[in-house]
Amino acid sequence: MQKTIELLRKNDELKIIDAELDIYLEIPHLAYAEVKKKDGGKALLFTNAGDKKSGKKFEEPILMNVFGSYKRCELLFGRTIESVADEITKLLHMKPPSGFMNKLSFAGELFSLKNIFPKKLKGEGACQEIKYLGDDINLHNIPVLTTWEQDGGPFITMGQVYTQSLDGEMVNLGMYRLQVYDKNHLGMHWQIHKDSSHFFDQYQKAGKKMPVSIAIGGNPLYTWCATAPLPYGVNELLMYGLITKKPAKLVKSLTTPLYIPEDVDYVIEGWVDTAQLKVEGPFGDHTGYYTLAELYPVMEVSAITTKKKRVYLATVVGKPPLEDKYMGWATGKIFFPLLKTTVPDLLDYHMPENAGFHNLILAKMQPLYKGHAKQFMHAFWGAGQMSFVKHALFFDESAPKLENYEAITTYALNRFMPESLFISEGILDALDHSSPETLVGGKLGIDLTKAHKLEAPTLLRDEELFLKVKELIPEATGLHQFMIRTSNPITVIAIDKKRKASEYFNNLISLSPYMRIVVFVDTLKNDISNAYMLVWRVTNNMDAQRDVFVSGLMVGVDGTNKNSLDGFHREWPDDVDCTQSVVSALKLRGIWNLEESLNEQYQL
Ligand SMILES: Cc1cc2nc3c(=O)[nH]c(=O)nc-3n(C[C@H](O)[C@H](O)[C@H](O)COP(=O)(O)O)c2cc1C
Structure with a gap:
């Protein structure tokens, strides 16, 4: 994290805020407003965080919005996102070489691949310089933020959650929010479709406790890797090696069998009792709505270790645009070649930021036969986390750039007809609140690969x-x-x-x-x-x-x-809105500086 702070500072991508601020609402509200500014504002380093309720002051600074712009994303990746996608495309199309020079370059590529596998080190890591065990464990000593007024409590929002299958053969890194219940218990919000939830099922069936190690900080790429939708059974740290050309260096946790990167800032280790679930949430989520309280597993913390000079990394989710827009942009680009292995005639795809990713996708394809777009819809709705997509618009190759909203909408509306609509049913993201029942619901595909020429209606003012x-x-x-x-x-x-x-x-x-x-x-x-x-x-x-x-x-x-x-009988959640008294107080202190027009545009 110290290196990241230096990198951001050198590139004029960091703002340091020394004012005394509360981890309850104040800090997250400022980070929320900042990332809505042009080009994602700056990354923010809060150096004087406190918990007004308990009177506690925190030694460590809090770093936020690190991925919150295209520029910062590429700085943290250390290369262009395009180059990562190109490299994956090349790997997927690797063929045995012919000719001496080709063989040499092939050998070079294969050799560089050895660096993608994480390396287990002996002994302890920098992340274990300070150790808290037994009665010394206290999650309240970490500056965990409460983002929104109706949140069920403080949540760790950028936790790298390391888990392994019951037989220890598969290791997973996922990013799931973690609710702090008390000094040594955390809620594990791994949704039912996610890999750690599948591991949890294995431990539950075997009647065993499940080990979990949660890391915070270190190289920010660990955090991005935790969000990457790699297939079940693939360790996301391989992606870290692929991007950086250096293996992630791991050390063993003190009280669980899991290995974590040696340079992270915090490690929270513990065991999940698979016989017990607890109410988790509500939480103001990236949909811009609160996710309602639900039952999730609980971890009892068995150790906390930290670096001496640590930085707490966090993000804020809510109404778009936020930091996850940029993280999702990188994910979309990097996973394009992998998605193409399922749908080879896919030419491009784009998830507009204001539709919360899974609620709308635009895709460009080369239609080759009748029903091809429908075949794509079914393929999307069956491909890993892409199956959460609710609404998908399919265009042919002559459509304008998908990111050019004015042009692409004009193109769509000039060829749309009710018969372009295709409605089906499938699985939904656990966060979806709209369908009559949880986890399954309507899917809308619109086939715009065929042009229909309609007369425009009579226009009235x-x-x-x-x-x-x-x-x-x-x-x-x-x-x-x-x-x-x-x-x-x-x-x-x-x-x-x-x-x-x-x-x-x-x-x-x-x-x-x-x-x-x-x-x-x-x-x-x-x-x-x-x-x-x-x-x-x-x-x-x-x-x-x-x-x-x-x-x-x-x-x-x-x-x-x-x-x-x-006929809707589930609870309908509230919008995620800023607490106006907090905004007013920050304005009075001269710390809140979001233009009023942006406040209105993004309905804070
Ligand atoms: C800011 C942010 C917060 C997230 N919070 C959660 C969460 O609380 N629960 C969850 O299941 N997924 C959450 N995700 C999505 C997962 O990180 C993502 O689906 C990841 O691929 C899961 O990894 P897995 O497939 O290895 O389980 C979040 C993603 C981001 C960017």
Whole structure:
């Protein structure tokens, strides 16, 4: 971490904040606001952290937003993300060489591969300079942040969680949030689809306790590797070796059989009693909504070790854009060659940051036969963590760049027709709150590889159209049309919902000469002219099986919050919002400096 701080400082990517600040809300709120600035603001180093509630002051600084810009990401990778992806592509296509020079370069590549395997060192590491065992264990001595007001407690947000299979053959590194319950217990939020959860099942069946070692800090690449969606059974530290060309150097934990990188800043070791689960959460999550309290495994801490000069690394998740935007960008690029092994005709893909990654993906492909795009949809919905994707748009090779939102949306709307829609069912991210039941729900694929030429509807001004809508839906409170120069303009209608959205849609059918795609959102908390946040809201709140309606050329989409009117009986979570009293207090002290326009744009 010290080297990282130096690297960021030298590259003018670090801001040091010496003001006395609370680990409860204040520090995370500042980090949240910073990363929303142009180009992700700066990484922040808080040197004077305290816990106002207990009066404790922390010796160590807290480092945040390290990955929070494209530039910082590449600095921390030590190379361009493109070059990592290219190297993976090359490895996947390695063929036995012909000719002497080719053989030499092939041998060189193979030789460099030996560095990707982690190396186990004898003895102790720098991460074990200070040891806390028995009664000296106290998680409250680490400056663990409470990010949001409704959070169930403090959470470690950048923990590298090292686990192994029951037979010790497979090792896994994953990043899962960890709730601090008391001085020696942590909640393990590994979701049911994740590798450590599969290991947990093995220990549970065998009636054994499961060892876990959690590292914080060290080279930030360990942290990125922990988020990498590598297949079950593959140790994510191999990725570290591949990127840096140096093996990760590991030492054995003091009280578990697990090996951790020797240079990390903290190690929290312990054992999970597989017979016991405990309520974990709520937690303001990267969906921009709170994930509700649920039962998860608990670890009893058996040792904490640290470096003498340690730095606590943390992130904050909530409404986009945040640090995970940049981490996800690197993941998307690096995993493209691996995804191509499942779908070779994939030309490009992109996950817009404002759709929280799994809620929307844009993909470009080379359609070769009838039904090819549908085949892709099924392949995506069956490929590892890609199967969490809820909504996927497929384009042919002549589509504009996927990151050019204006151009790609125009292209999509000019060739869309209701028959482009394909609705199916599949698994969902454990964080999804929209579907009628957890873990499974609607999937929406839109095949835009074929062009349909539609006449554009008759255009009315927003005010005129709103008057007509209001006559049919008295609960409508506002209307805004987007992309009006395309054959399928999008009409967003805000409503004070008193009925199911499908009923509102049916009421509007007589207006079909004027409208094509109609999106309903709640009046409360939505700005119907803010496309960025509308995409966030609607892709989060939709379940395609329930929330898409078609009548002739008109398509309705229900982006409202669901309740019993919709036959929805799960609890609907709250938005993740900043605590305004904390923001005001920071403003008064002159520490909060986010422009008001960004505050509004990202609905803090
Ligand atoms: C900031 C951040 C927080 C995350 N929190 C969790 C979490 O609490 N639980 C979880 O299962 N996955 C979480 N993830 C996603 C996992 O890290 C990711 O799916 C990873 O590939 C899991 O590793 P595994 O497949 O080896 O289990 C988070 C990712 C990021 C970037």
